[in-house]
Amino acid sequence: MKFRQARKQDLPVLINMLADDPLGAQREDSTLPLSQDYFTAFAHIEQDPNNELVVVEQAGELIGMLQLTFIPYLTYRGSWRCLIEGVRVKRDHRGQGVGQQLFRWAIERARARGCQLVQLTSDKQRPEAIRFYENLGFIASHEGFKLKF
Template structure:
């Protein structure tokens, strides 16, 4: 499969929302109604305006087959280093299991290096055991306990 990466555009938003909703967890928390929920429009505008956020679309044969978001975060810890947070990783069902996820992470890690990051981190829901195994296979280590507080 030949793929290429490009930064997402507002015109991709409806398709990306459907991709985010296309799994059991996403189906519970995303809103695929039309017109597009204003919160998605606001988030997309903020991402597009923030130089430390990149929303990437992965295409094959002019069709969206994947997506991921990279957020570059400056820290005072680790001698003022930068980190890259990888979120919103999704692949369309039809191409899962063909190595695309690994290619996307190689790309994301290279983007982090290009931006001067010395750490890449991510979170994954504990209800996604296949994803957890995949991240470990890529070399990610579950080194910390994470906590969230819904507001």
């Protein structure tokens, strides 16, 4: 498996991965041509040194993805933390350890960037994802809140 920064030409596959579950299907649109909004968001991510859109490639096929956002904080003595979002593994590659390897890579990336902690959220409607994160050592120590517009 190879971990690398996503490229603009990867977007159709990435959006398909994001849309390939009941929750993603409600909020993503993978019809071609893709909405310009996806390309605009990608350009912002690509230009921001504190954001990394990472893909997992195996035998030339994209099989997983996640986004890392590095955030400076005053807490923890002015440290950095890493937020992990948009985690997906292609349906036909789930249960094969891809997610574990992707997270091991992401956690090491956060350490290399000097982060003091890694955080993520998971929708309560995804109990299998929550179990996966707990098995990796993540602790549900906080209650999360979101306000959608």
